[in-house]
Amino acid sequence: MKRKMTVAAVGVGALLAATSAVAGFKSSQQVVVDVTNRHAQGSLGGARNSADSMQYIGCYTQSVSPFTTIIGQCYARDAGGTYVSCSSTAPGFVNMVQSLNGDSSLAFGWDASNTCTSIIIFNTSEDAPKIP
Secondary structure, three states, X not given: OHHHHHHHHHHHHHHHHHXXXXXXXXXXXXXXEEOOOOEEEEEHHHHHOXXXXXXXXXXXXXXXXXXXXXXXXXXXXXXXXXXXXXXXXXXXXXXXXXXXXXXOEEEXXXXXXXXXXXXXXXXXXXXXXXXX
């Protein structure tokens, strides 16, 4: 009888261990573009892993000759094909763009002249990593 209880306890322990290995909140945010309010957001992993072949989101920096000015540019395209982009040379914006990584979530805003006016970068555990 003791042996059966020990085997049962080991089995329950194994089940609990297996359950805890997949625990944790997970999110896969698709790309949303709002041209009326001039705002775009989404997760890089969620866009990459989406079922459609349309959406993407990201930012990059580039230097303009004579390499004294750095420009940060953000862009997004939603599942419906709506594309937006903005850029800024503001040092704070450029620094934020450079902190973006391949598994981040991103939100940005722009004004009527397509100058980026805001940026939020989330590097959190719930964001889905990109699947190759």
